[in-house]
Amino acid sequence: MSVSHSHSAEAHAHHELSFLRKYIFSEDHKIIGIQFLFSGLIFFLIGGTLALLVRLQVGFPKGINLPWFPISWGGRMSPDFYAMVFSMHATIMIFFVIIPLLTGAFGNFTIPLMIGARDMAFPKLNMMSYWFMWPAFAVILSSFFVEGGAGASGWTSYPLLASATMPAGEGFHSPASPHSGIGQICWLVALLFVGVSSMMGSINYMTTIINLRAPGMTMFRMPMTVWAMFITAILQSMALPVLTVALILQLLDKTINTTFFLPPGGMAFGNWHTGPGGGQTLLWQHLFWFYSHPAVYIMILPAMGMVSDIISTFARKHLFGYKPMVLAIAGIAGLGFIVWGHHMFQSGMDPRLGTGFMIATIMIALPSAVKTFNWLGTIWGANIQYTTAMLNALAFVAMFVIGGLSGIFMAATPVDVYFHDTYFIVAHIHYVLFMSSIFGIFGGIYYWFPKMFGRLMNEKWGKVHFVLTFLFSNCTFFPMHIIGIAGHPRRYYDSTLYRFLDNVQPLNQFMTISAFLLALAQIIFLVNFFWSLFRGAKAGANPWHSNTLEWTAPSPPPHGNFVQTPIVRRGPYEYGNPDMEEDYLPQAEPQPSGIPAPAH
Amino acid sequence: MQQKGWGIFFGVVLLAAFLSIAVGPLVGWWLPANVSSFGPDVDYLYYVILGFTTFFFLLTEVLLVWAMYRFAGRPGNKSQYVEGHHRLEMLWTVVPGGILLYIAIAQISAWERIKYQAKMPDPDLVMQVTARQWDWTMRYADTPLPENHRRWAEIPNFDDIYLPDELHCWKGANVRIYLKTNDVLHSLFLPQLRLKQDALPGKTIPVWFNATDANTRFNASTGNCEWTDKNKEWEIACAELCGGGHYRMRGLLYVHETKDDYLNWLKHAQKAARSRQPEKKATPVAAKD
Ligand SMILES: [Cu+2]
Ligand SMILES: [Cu+2]
Numbered sequence: 073m074s075v076s077h078s079h080s081a082e083a084h085a086h087h088e089l090s091f092l093r094k095y096i097f098s099e100d101h102k103i104i105g106i107q108f109l110f111s112g113l114i115f116f117l118i119g120g121t122l123a124l125l126v127r128l129q130v131g132f133p134k135g136i137n138l139p140w141f142p143i144s145w146g147g148r149m150s151p152d153f154y155a156m157v158f159s160m161h162a163t164i165m166i167f168f169v170i171i172p173l174l175t176g177a178f179g180n181f182t183i184p185l186m187i188g189a190r191d192m193a194f195p196k197l198n199m200m201s202y203w204f205m206w207p208a209f210a211v212i213l214s215s216f217f218v219e220g221g222a223g224a225s226g227w228t229s230y231p232l233l234a235s236a237t238m239p240a241g242e243g244f245h246s247p248a249s250p251h252s253g254i255g256q257i258c259w260l261v262a263l264l265f266v267g268v269s270s271m272m273g274s275i276n277y278m279t280t281i282i283n284l285r286a287p288g289m290t291m292f293r294m295p296m297t298v299w300a301m302f303i304t305a306i307l308q309s310m311a312l313p314v315l316t317v318a319l320i321l322q323l324l325d326k327t328i329n330t331t332f333f334l335p336p337g338g339m340a341f342g343n344w345h346t347g348p349g350g351g352q353t354l355l356w357q358h359l360f361w362f363y364s365h366p367a368v369y370i371m372i373l374p375a376m377g378m379v380s381d382i383i384s385t386f387a388r389k390h391l392f393g394y395k396p397m398v399l400a401i402a403g404i405a406g407l408g409f410i411v412w413g414h415h416m417f418q419s420g421m422d423p424r425l426g427t428g429f430m431i432a433t434i435m436i437a438l439p440s441a442v443k444t445f446n447w448l449g450t451i452w453g454a455n456i457q458y459t460t461a462m463l464n465a466l467a468f469v470a471m472f473v474i475g476g477l478s479g480i481f482m483a484a485t486p487v488d489v490y491f492h493d494t495y496f497i498v499a500h501i502h503y504v505l506f507m508s509s510i511f512g513i514f515g516g517i518y519y520w521f522p523k524m525f526g527r528l529m530n531e532k533w534g535k536v537h538f539v540l541t542f543l544f545s546n547c548t549f550f551p552m553h554i555i556g557i558a559g560h561p562r563r564y565y566d567s568t569l570y571r572f573l574d575n576v577q578p579l580n581q582f583m584t585i586s587a588f589l590l591a592l593a594q595i596i597f598l599v600n601f602f603w604s605l606f607r608g609a610k611a612g613a614n615p616w617h618s619n620t621l622e623w624t625a626p627s628p629p630p631h632g633n634f635v636q637t638p639i640v641r642r643g644p645y646e647y648g649n650p651d652m653e654e655d656y657l658p659q660a661e662p663q664p665s666g667i668p669a670p671a672h
Numbered sequence: 673m674q675q676k677g678w679g680i681f682f683g684v685v686l687l688a689a690f691l692s693i694a695v696g697p698l699v700g701w702w703l704p705a706n707v708s709s710f711g712p713d714v715d716y717l718y719y720v721i722l723g724f725t726t727f728f729f730l731l732t733e734v735l736l737v738w739a740m741y742r743f744a745g746r747p748g749n750k751s752q753y754v755e756g757h758h759r760l761e762m763l764w765t766v767v768p769g770g771i772l773l774y775i776a777i778a779q780i781s782a783w784e785r786i787k788y789q790a791k792m793p794d795p796d797l798v799m800q801v802t803a804r805q806w807d808w809t810m811r812y813a814d815t816p817l818p819e820n821h822r823r824w825a826e827i828p829n830f831d832d833i834y835l836p837d838e839l840h841c842w843k844g845a846n847v848r849i850y851l852k853t854n855d856v857l858h859s860l861f862l863p864q865l866r867l868k869q870d871a872l873p874g875k876t877i878p879v880w881f882n883a884t885d886a887n888t889r890f891n892a893s894t895g896n897c898e899w900t901d902k903n904k905e906w907e908i909a910c911a912e913l914c915g916g917g918h919y920r921m922r923g924l925l926y927v928h929e930t931k932d933d934y935l936n937w938l939k940h941a942q943k944a945a946r947s948r949q950p951e952k953k954a955t956p957v958a959a960k961d
Contacts, residue, residue, distance in 0.1 A: 151916035226913050232873055233856040233915055248805070248856050249915045335874020340854045341805070353857060353873050387743075389751035396761050418859060418911075420872040423787035427780055434776040438769050441728070445764040446756075448735050453752035455745040458678050466740065470682055473732045474689075477725040484775065486782035487718050490703070490866050493859060493911040543685060550689045554701045557693075559863035561911050564919040571905050572863055575700040648751035655750050 089631075097203075099195035100631050104202050105181030106524055109517075111205065112173035113601075115164055118213075122161035124591055127548075129154045131584025133566035151565045155224035156251050158563060160216075162227035163259065166371065167266045168212065170505060172205065173513050174374040175270065175308070179277055179301045181520060182378075185622035185629065186298050188286025188638045188660070193279040201272035208265035215258030223259035224251030226563065228360060231333035231353045234259075235325045239347065244326065247341035260323045264316065271312050274305035281305075286621065286660075288640030292398075293659070295620045295644040296391065299398050300377025303405045307366045307373075310409070315363035318356060332356075357419055361412035369408045371505055372472075373401055375512025376443060379465040381644070382519050383450050385618045386462035388655050390645040392449030393442075400439035400446075407436040417485050418492045426485050433483040440476045444469065455648070455655070459616070460534030464515030467542050468508050475503030478553065493563075496556025502549040514541070514597070521601075522615050526627045527608030533600045540593035547586035551579040619658045620644045642669070679741030686733050707906065707927070708865040709882035713782035715866070720778060724771055792880045795848035797841050797934075800825045803851075803858035803871045806917030808908065810835045814942060816845075816934070825850035825876055833938075833945040837923035839908060840897075842934040843886040849879040859912035862925060870912050886929040890937040895944070897926050897937060 098104060129149055136145040149157070180198065184191055192198045215222040225234035234256050236248040246252035281302045285294070294302075324330040333356050334349025384391040391397065413421065413429030447469045456462065478500040482488045491497065521529045555576040560567060567573045567580070614623040625634050638660035646657040651667050663669050696702045706715055743751075784791050798821040800811040814831040818824040839862075841847045851860055853871035860879065861868045869879045887904035888897045899905060908923030928934040 151919065155913070155916055155918070224916075230857055230913070233913065236856070337874055339856075339873050349874075387751060388745065390753070390755045392754070393756040393761055396756070396765075418868050419870045420875055420877045423783065423789075426787070427783060430779060430783070431776045434772050435769075437772055438765065441768045442761070442765055444732055445760075448732065448739065449757070449760070451736075451739045451743060453754070454739070454743045455749045455751040456675070456740065456743050457745045458675055463678065466678075466682070466736070470686065470733060470736055473729060473736075477729055480721055480725060480772075480775065481718070484717060484721055484779045486714050486779050486786055487721060489786060489868050490714055490718070490863070492868055493861075539681070542681075546685055546689055550692065554693060554696055557696065557703060558701055559704060559861075559909075561861065561909055561919075563913045565916070566919050569920060569922055570907055570909060572704050572907055579701070645755070648753050650750060650753050 097199060099191070099199045101180045101184050101192045101195070101198060102524070102629065102633075104198050105177050105179075107202050108172050108176030108180060108205075109524075111209065112169050112177055115168040115209075116173075119161055119164035119169055120591055120594070122157050122164065124587060125149070125157045126154070126161055127584040127587040129157070129565060130567070131581045133568055152224060152250055153221070154565045155226075155249075155563070156221050156255075159224050159226050159229075159251075160212075160222050163223070163263075164212070165505070166227060166367070167263060168208070170371045170509050170513075171266075171270065171367070174371060174509065175273055175277075175301070175304060176202070176205075178297070178374060178378060178513075178516050178520070179273065179304075181524065182297050182622065183277055183280055183301055184284065185523070185625060185633055186295050186620050187281060187284065187289050188621045188634065188640060189280060189284035190632045190634070190637075192276045193284055194276050197272050198276050201269045201276065204265050204269035204272065208262040208269070211258050211265070212262040215255045215262070218254040218258060220245075220250040220253040220255050222251065222255040224249055225256065228364070229256070229259065229322070229356075230360075231322065231325070231356050232339060235322050235333045235356070236339070236341065236346065237326050237329060239329065246326075247344055247346075257323065257326055260319050260326070264319050264323075267312050267316050267319070270308055274308040274312075277301055277305035278309065286638050286640050289621075289659075290640075292395070293640055293643045295377075296380035296394075296397060296401075297374070297377040300373045300375075300380075300401055303401050304370050304373045307405050307408065308370055311363045311366040311370075314359055318359035318363070321359075322356065354416075354419060354421055357416050357421075358412070361415045362409075365412040365415065366405075366408045368504065369404055371509050372512075373404065375468065375509045375516075376401065378516045378519075379468045379512050380447070380450075381620065382461050382465040382515050383447060383469075384645050384647065385519075385616055386457045386459055386465075387451045387454035388457065388647045389450055389454040390647055391446070392452075393446040394643065394645065396442055397446050400442045403439035404436060407432055407439070411436055414483055414488075417488045423485075430483060430485045434480060437476060437480055437483075440472075444473055444476070459518070460529070460531055460538055461515045461519035461616075463535065463538045463542075464511045464518060467511040467538070468515065471503055471507035471511060474550075475500060475508055478503060490559070491556065493561060494556040495552045495560040495562055498562050499549055499552035499556055502552065507545060507549060511541075514538075517601075519616070520622075521604065521608075522611030523622055523625075523627050523629070525605055525608075526611055527604055527606075528611050528615060529604040529608055530600050533596055537593060537596040537600065540596070541590065544586050544590035544593060548583050548590050551583050555579055614658075617654075617656050619646055619656055621659055624658060624660050675744035675746075676741050679737050679739075679744065682740060683733075683737040686737065690729070704863045706864060706866060707883050707885040708867065709884055710782065710786050711864075711866040711884075713785065717779060717782060721775060724775065728768075789878055792848065792878060793846045793882070795821065795880065796845040796931075798824065798848045798850070799839075800850045800852065801839070801860060801871075802854055803860070803910070803914070803921070804854035805856065805915050806910075806921045808837050808839075808860070808921060808923045810837070810839055810923075812840070812938065812941070814938075816931070816938075821848065822850075831942075833942050835941065835945075837908070837921075838926060839923060840926045840928065840934060840937060841883060842928040842931050843883055845931065845934075846882050847880060849881075851877045851879050856914050857912045858910050858914045858921065861909045861911035862906065863909070864906045865925070868911055883925075883927040886927045888926040888928055890928065890933050890940070892936060892940070895940055897928075900929075
């Protein structure tokens with residue numbers, strides 16, 4: 073009697089949710105994941121538009137006047153405006169697109185489903201973690217309209233350009249840049265909110281993965297996506313406090329005139345002198361990179377996990393070297409905490425420190441190499457199904473190789489003397505963050521879209537989108553290596569002033585044109601996404617014949633995810649067993665009779 | 673058949689990318705000619721890394737493209753049923769690990785030579801470079817090597833001259849620069865010298881170089897330094913974001929053929945500076961017009 077009563081009460085609770093509770097203030101991890109997905113995609117459009125403005129200026133610093141192009145344009149943006157545009161492009165792409173998409177959207181959506189949990193460990197905290205993004209959204213967007221404009225000190229916001237402040241009583245103007253006034257304060261506040269949001273997310277992910285795994289889901293039966301999210305959450309929870317401290321210190325410098333980043337002698341801006349300080353600009357660089365180097369892995373490890381699962385699924389083959397893959401992620405995360413100084417080789421810190429950071433940094437290429445070889449091992453002897461998700465995942469591998477290898481040039485301190493802060497680093501970061509992370513995100517969207525919305529995305533248009541994106545993104549970002557080799561400094565408003573860059577100037581135009589074509593190709597994705605949302609083919613529970621637990625739940629899964637808590641009987645990669653009729657064996661499927669169970 | 677096309681598509685794009693770098697040296701998309709004594713060390717290490725990375729790029733991408741082509745799925749087919757390979761894992765951990773360790777250790781001596789203060793050669797010529805938004809002020813003593821030069825760099829001296837954006841030295845001289853900034857971070861970048869160093873607020877950072885080639889001659893009759901070769905106009909750039917004018921902190925490097933030529937220029941520059949500003953005390957800010 074009492075059992076049936078509580079059961080009906082629970083069912084009752086699930087059906088009574090109002091629209092507001094179900095879709096806006098939702099505590100359901102899937103809805104929260106989808107909320108992160110939508111806001112991330114909106115900010116992707118904003119960040120992409122800013123990228124086009126950057127390319128417009130860099131490619132055509134004197135305006136557009138091409139014989140073959142119908143539109144000529146003599147208008148130019150101001151140098152300060154240009155600095156704002158590239159600073160906000162990077163800030164938005166990193167803190168409002170890639171991190172929220174990878175950990176917020178995919179972390180939320182996949183973790184409970186893939187470990188067989190009903191929801192996150194702390195659903196309310198999960199909701200808060202999304203709603204803490206909204207003050208950040210509001211502050212960062214309104215910063216474009218405050219006096220002086222949004223921050224323009226790069227996404228790194230190095231003092232004193234970012235932190236220099238007029239004496240108390242003179243308002244929040246900065247002597248260093250018109251954008252370093254209220255705009256910079258907005259930048260700091262927005263990032264503080266993003267940080268708190270990420271912190272709540274990572275605590276939730278760790279707790280959920282440790283405590284809420286379904287019966288039989290041992291740690292070494294977890295899919296790579298979950299492993300990657302788990303290690304990323306640990307990274308985030310250890311690195312974020314340091315960023316938070318740095319942001320607060322700079323906020324204090326900017327608002328109540330503390331001098332954490334102003335050196336003892338004070339500085340002169342034109343004829344105006346600051347008072348004496350008591351700090352060091354290097355302090356910011358250490359604190360900032362102590363977070364932001366691990367952040368690079370926060371922006372790539374989840375994609376690595378997702379890509380591993382996608383590749384194994386569509387290779388119809390066991391993931392090659394599962395445990396080495398897990399160890400490699402753990403190795404990247406561990407080493408990732410002792411390499412931050414590689415951003416500071418030329419900063420004026422003691423060069424002997426540089427030697428130590430260099431060795432650690434070069435060695436971190438090793439786990440990345442191990443991962444790459446294992447992905448190759450996975451598709452070797454496979455039976456590859458070229459879905460759009462698979463193509464994006466393979467593009468991740470192909471491009472991550474380039475991004476990983478180019479990093480070694482800057483890790484090597486003497487070579488970095490030349491390459492530091494040239495376009496070579498811009499190429500490197502875009503091969504890691506656009507060519508790898510974004511292809512991983514696209515792969516994840518095409519792959520989990522049917523689980524999220526119950527419908528499949530259109531494969532034909534998905535492939536058209538992929539081909540154009542792969543082509544034009546390489547045209548946009550690969551030549552950055554070349555102009556970097558020629559010594560082209562990054563963040564330059566007009567490089568035609570320099571004779572040593574004359575030769576590579578045409579490449580700048582080529583990259584700009586490619587960037588606009590790349591942007592146009594994304595329209596195909598957006599149309600496909602929204603069209604499929606309403607008109608896509610019905611997916612069914614397991615359209616890809618995948619093994620992981622989320623595919624045993626209905627598409628889309630109801631509140632509470634599983635009709636029956638799954639019992640996990642094996643690892644996630646049982647594909648291609650020659651003794652069986654089917655080429656896959658889901659994790660929760662009972663062992664078919666006559667087929668020997670694997671050892672783990 | 674269509675399935676196999678994906679491997680070819682990947683292969684074509686990757687090949688085009690590879691070729692665009694490979695033709696670089698032929699069409700001038702490459703490192704600018706080196707004129708620094710430690711530049712060959714930097715360039716050598718660059719080529720070492722380029723060699724290894726090119727090898728691993730080709731190895732992994734060729735394997736990827738081949739596998740994409742060869743193992744494109746056919747209906748009714750099944751993949752190989754393997755979970756891993758212990759010996760292979762060892763192989764592709766140990767071999768790249770050894771290579772990476774070699775690359776790392778190979779860097780150390782060049783890095784020490786370029787940046788360690790204790791290893792910098794005794795200077796023949798000392799100057800102070802001060803960055804500000806948005807130019808460089810080069811300060812020269814009345815003699816190439818003032819006594820107690822570390823102290824000299826900290827205390828303004830009446831006989832010093834200040835020149836905007838012009839860095840003079842002579843071929844073969846061990847030049848010591850004391851690098852400072854007046855306001856925000858900047859970074860002194862001389863591509864042909866393979867030299868880069870941030871200027872840090874509140875600090876004086878010693879930097880050294882030795883130019884192995886000359887590009888200018890002082891013409892006493894005109895009072896100008898003339899380029900000996902139109903293609904040797906070596907530039908100074910700023911490599912650390914310092915505000916809106918970051919891109920226009922352009923300076924020029926004048927390497928005189930001999931010390932005498934340098935001294936002739938210095939004498940002339942001193943005279944010109946005195947006649948320009950007879951009674952003003954020279955400070956980095958006041959010396960600018
Ligand atoms: Cu880093
Ligand atoms: Cu600058």
